[in-house]
Amino acid sequence: MAAPSRNTCGLTERSVRERVPPLLNDLYQFTMAYAYWRAGRHQEPAVFELFFRDNPFGGGFSLFAGLHDCLLFLRSFRFSDEDVEFLRSVLPPATDPAFFQFLRGLDCSGVTVRSVPEGTVVFARVPLMEVAGPLAVVQLLETSLLCLVNYASLVCSNAARFRLAAGPRRRLLEMGLRRAQGPDGGLTASRYTHIGGFDLTSNVQAGFLFGIPVAGTMAHSYVTSFNSLEEVWPQTLAAANGDPEPVDVISLTKGWLSRVCELLGAEPEKIREGELAAFLSYAVAYPQNFLPVIDSYSVGCGLLNFCAVALTLCELGHRPVGVRLDSGDLCKQSVDVRRVFRLCSEHFSIPAFDSLIIVGTNNISEQSLAELNKKVKGVNVMVGVGTHLVTCTKQPSLGCVYKLVEVRGRPRMKISEDPEKSTVPGRKAVYRLVDMIHSLFSGVHQRLHKRRVYPHRHS
Amino acid sequence: MAAPSRNTCGLTERSVRERVPPLLNDLYQFTMAYAYWRAGRHQEPAVFELFFRDNPFGGGFSLFAGLHDCLLFLRSFRFSDEDVEFLRSVLPPATDPAFFQFLRGLDCSGVTVRSVPEGTVVFARVPLMEVAGPLAVVQLLETSLLCLVNYASLVCSNAARFRLAAGPRRRLLEMGLRRAQGPDGGLTASRYTHIGGFDLTSNVQAGFLFGIPVAGTMAHSYVTSFNSLEEVWPQTLAAANGDPEPVDVISLTKGWLSRVCELLGAEPEKIREGELAAFLSYAVAYPQNFLPVIDSYSVGCGLLNFCAVALTLCELGHRPVGVRLDSGDLCKQSVDVRRVFRLCSEHFSIPAFDSLIIVGTNNISEQSLAELNKKVKGVNVMVGVGTHLVTCTKQPSLGCVYKLVEVRGRPRMKISEDPEKSTVPGRKAVYRLVDMIHSLFSGVHQRLHKRRVYPHRHS
Incomplete structure (x- = not known):
């Protein structure tokens, strides 16, 4: 033996x-x-x-x-x-x-x-x-x-098939713990999908036991738990350059929001203040790791709020990471979102907006991944897969x-x-x-x- | 809480x-x-x-x-x-x-x-x-x-759906441990399929932890591991009535085999001696729990060998339990096997053959179970389910x-x-x-x- x-x-x-x-x-x-x-x-x-x-x-x-x-x-x-x-x-x-x-x-x-x-x-x-x-x-x-x-x-x-469908460069995140056959099934899935070609897992224990890189930022519940900008705390953030004077991020973000609405022809009244508060609160906690889920109400609304907060972070010298999309037509949305990022980048001269990433996590199958890969070839979309990966729906x-x-x-x-x-x-x-x-x-x-x-x- | x-x-x-x-x-x-x-x-x-x-x-x-x-x-x-x-x-x-x-x-x-x-x-x-x-x-x-x-x-x-398909009386055995999402998935399956309506499990640990009745007898490997009647040991068995004089089961079984072959018009030369040896060996070990798998070579051959050994047990006052079918058309085979049991019961005046059970375990799904239930309504077939039950193939x-x-x-x-x-x-x-x-x-x-x-x- x-x-x-x-x-x-x-x-x-x-x-x-x-x-x-x-x-x-x-x-x-x-x-x-x-x-x-x-x-x-x-x-x-x-x-x-x-x-x-x-x-x-x-x-x-x-x-x-x-x-x-x-x-x-x-x-x-x-x-x-x-x-x-x-x-x-x-x-x-x-x-x-x-x-x-x-x-x-x-x-x-x-x-x-x-x-x-x-x-x-x-x-x-x-x-x-x-x-x-x-x-x-x-x-x-x-x-x-x-x-x-x-x-x-x-x-x-199964993971290897997802990897082949995604091509060698697209980043793949395993996130199936809650859909696996119980805790041990979930841990086994995290471990062996990494061997099969996934880059990251949402499963912290898999990181702890096997050294697999872990990832994840925010669920819808975080977004829907906020109601108004008054809940944002602290309401200030220090600039990345070390300037000790904290900046009032509420008014800074409000300013960026109206500029973004103007640029995109959107009505500021339709903005959900709770979502803006959630994003801003998260950005204050993690100014270097800002990647919110933007479809808790609608992608249109979430994208405006994201841009306002991300531009605020950029103004303070921080570097937002990107957005997560968790419902609807991922291909179409990715293209739309990328277009808005490019527009902001050009209009406000913020090159960081060109390297923002999009994470797609809406019930991805091997087939829909292959389709996504074809349709949004040039777009930097990272993909998170749960159910179809860990339960091996096609043949369990x-x-x-x-x-x-x-x-x-x-x-x-x-x-x-x-x-x-x-x-x-x-x-x-x-x-x-x-x-x-x-x-x-x-x-x-x-x-x-x-x-x-x-x-x-x-x- | x-x-x-x-x-x-x-x-x-x-x-x-x-x-x-x-x-x-x-x-x-x-x-x-x-x-x-x-x-x-x-x-x-x-x-x-x-x-x-x-x-x-x-x-x-x-x-x-x-x-x-x-x-x-x-x-x-x-x-x-x-x-x-x-x-x-x-x-x-x-x-x-x-x-x-x-x-x-x-x-x-x-x-x-x-x-x-x-x-x-x-x-x-x-x-x-x-x-x-x-x-x-x-x-x-x-x-x-x-x-x-x-x-x-x-x-x-899923178990409840199998139970509804099987009707209230048919005995159902869960046997999916090897097909589940790892050990814990298998244990969870045994536990909750019992709650959902299964009577028995093959999983010994589920019996140990949760008190679920366990069942199981023999795999094909047991049958194919035997080659000749010389491997049967001991070659004698005591009668159930307590008579201390052990009986030579080899010659007893050979006698029953030729009578069964004659009754069913089968050629004794086509019998697989290794299978007969496996059955006899198992019967000597478990004279009150004899339920072999009879399709390691062919159901026809296995059935003859089973009848010979089961009749030997009956002659010695023991009570064989039944047979397991693990391949082919379960509906057709169940009817054929039951007919042979009845024939033996009548011809040799062995009423115990009427209460032999048939266990079917060939890749049973909810649908095939419903079909079996309709086609072999009167036949006492117990059903063992693995893959389709524990992986929930229809929706995992x-x-x-x-x-x-x-x-x-x-x-x-x-x-x-x-x-x-x-x-x-x-x-x-x-x-x-x-x-x-x-x-x-x-x-x-x-x-x-x-x-x-x-x-x-x-x-």
């Missing part, structure tokens, strides 16, 4: 043991283990292969992920007294008590894993992991290994299986009523003779190589 | 804290909390509502779940020094250090939750939870509460949102470019004037009432 460096990936053996306790397993693994033990076959050398039958998302490839966790799991695989007592209560009463003694002493010291490296581009029906060891032990590992590989590989592959499971291919040196095969469920018997060696794949997936692949976390063996 | 009884549901505050640490949160919750704090607004009383905008799966209802975990989460919500240090490293350098002191002292003692009871039938746009408390605190809770409610409610609702996310409805007693509203994203301002009271729902969902609802785990308040 390849030795994983502990803590290289923010997770320890202990935390994986809590996440994947040895009872987190299908009952039939235990009933089979007992039947092997009863027949005296539990120590027979056996080999299982882990693979999937079809590339996900109707695509031509997948990325293999989850290996690091599998190795931590194998290292921690041991039954406590409490585990064994519970198993005694669920297995048939006639089960020989000596079997529970056997379970109590089990570990994976006799298990060998051969695997493709974490993050490798892989294809259907190719063995991803080969798990060899005593028959009863390697049988008991099936469910946990599948559970650790299936979603990790699926979401990593990978379907890896774990099949017995050899016992006591003899190849084993399953046939089945569904021809595609039949297995290829015997241990296999995997070769990749043509290296074209590197040029096809260069962006994704490079990223993966950087992220590889521990030594491994090729199968 | 309603006080949850600790440990009533197998999870403790500590385990929820490990599962949902306070950094498992979107970064923008922290940037907003800082901006509120900076403006002196962090203590303002605020109210958020948690709801979804559309019933999932194109259906007419959902079940609300996840509340128990939310309450445990709220009780454990506290930042450690390490958490705060990490936040200091990701928030802008200009962030006032006093803010981190403020975070260090935060908890949910000022937070009040009003909620519909766990497991209630709920509808779109109705507040499921109302979270009231200091603005900065209730803002910080958004992501975690959504994460805990979204998948729990979705998978619980619920889309609950958490919206600000009131600050300092004043109603708040969001409008948005997408009209359906607009919110209804102000706190709400939820009434259900017509109680028809009870008769519509009686099966599901009764189950839920049994499972309710702690005291609550209605909103």
Whole structure:
């Protein structure tokens, strides 16, 4: 078994043991283990292969992920007294008590894993992991290994497809925590979408554990919590040049607002004061990190308020960052917003407005991302993706299986009523003779190589 | 805040804290909390509502779940020094250090939750939870509460739909651990599909933590690991009547096999000896729990082997349980298998063969379950569901949102470019004037009432 460096990936053996306790397993693994033990076959050398039958998302490839966790799991695989007592209560009463003694002493010291490296581009029906060891032990590992590989590989592959749709340069932010299958699903998604090609995550814990860069600024609730400019506090801001005299930002912003309204032919009465207050309040707190969500009421209104506050910041020597769009037609809005930025930049001679960014976060799918990419090619739009990324809407499971291919040196095969469920018997060696794949997936692949976390063996 | 009884549901505050640490949160919750704090607004009383905008799966209802975990989460919500240090490293350098002191002292003692009871039938746009408390605190809770409610409610609702498709009597087994979004997703699925109407789970940890009945017998690997009858050990079995003289089961089974082949007009040479050995070996280990998977090679072959071994068990006074079908046309096979059982029962005068069960586990969806239910109405088929149940293929996310409805007693509203994203301002009271729902969902609802785990308040 390849030795994983502990803590290289923010997770320890202990935390994986809590996440994947040895009872987190299908009952039939235990009933089979007992039947092997009863027949005296539990120590027979056996080999299982882990693979999937079809590339996900109707695509031509997948990325293999989850290996690091599998190795931590194998290292921690041991039954406590409490585990064994519970198993005694669920297995048939006639089960020989000596079997529970056997379970109590089990570990994976006799298990060998051969695997493709974490993050490798892989294809259907190719063995991803080969798990060899005593028959009863390697049988008991099936469910946990599948559970650790299936979603990790699926979401990593999905991220790579988003990356391919976005092209190599557009910044991608993962923000699916609230839509994932619970907390651990969300954390796994943040971790493996980064390996698959996302630049940033909104998930702070993923930053803490895995060192992934985190990002995020403001939700609609922040905007709607404000009602009037009186709520802005402090109402002054110091200039970036160090001038100790704080400036009254309320009147400065009001001035910029009327100039912007004039420039764009908008009526200042239609402005929502609460939104202006929210933006200004946020800008006072974060003069160097101003990136508000501008569609809590309407993009038109939010854009005017943004420009007024951003111009105020610029006048004081600060540098606003950009805007977030969270509803409506992202392509059209991006173009409109960019046009207004350019207008302001030219009219007020504020070149900083040319480098403002737009973050789009409205229910982005792989398809809508590809479309956005085509329609707003030149526009610097960063994209945040949640639901479609982490739930893998197009195909929410990978379907890896774990099949017995050899016992006591003899190849084993399953046939089945569904021809595609039949297995290829015997241990296999995997070769990749043509290296074209590197040029096809260069962006994704490079990223993966950087992220590889521990030594491994090729199968 | 309603006080949850600790440990009533197998999870403790500590385990929820490990599962949902306070950094498992979107970064923008922290940037907003800082901006509120900076403006002196962090203590303002605020109210958020948690709801979804559309019933999932194109259906007419959902079940609300996840509340128990939310309450445990709220009780454990506290930042450690390490958490705060990490936040200091990701928030802008200009962030006032006093803010981190403020975070260090935060908890949910000022937070009040009003909620519909766990497991209630709920509808779109109705507040499921109302979270009231200091603005900065209730803002910080958004992501975690959504994460805990979204998948729990979705998978619980999905299970209820499978239950409605199956009718009230058919036994349903959840077996999706290997297809879920990792270990925690799998555990959540087992827990909430049981609340939604499933009888059993394959997940042993779910049995351990939540007391859900567990089930499972054998995978194909067990069958394919056997090659010949020589591997069966012991080759004898005692009769159920206590007769101490063990009987040679190999020759007994061979005898039954040739009688069954004769009855069904099958050629004994086509029998797979390895499969027969696997079945016999398992039967010797579990004479009262014999339920093998019979399609590792072909249902025809597996059925003959099953009958031979099951008749051997019956002759010795044991009671075989049934068969599992895992590939091909489940409807057709169920009818064929049931016909063979009846034939054996009549021909050999073994009435136990009439009460054998059939377990179907081949990629069952809500639709295929409804079809099965119609086609094999009278046949006792228990159904095991994995992928489509736990990943909620038809709609893999619920889309609950958490919206600000009131600050300092004043109603708040969001409008948005997408009209359906607009919110209804102000706190709400939820009434259900017509109680028809009870008769519509009686099966599901009764189950839920049994499972309710702690005291609550209605909103």
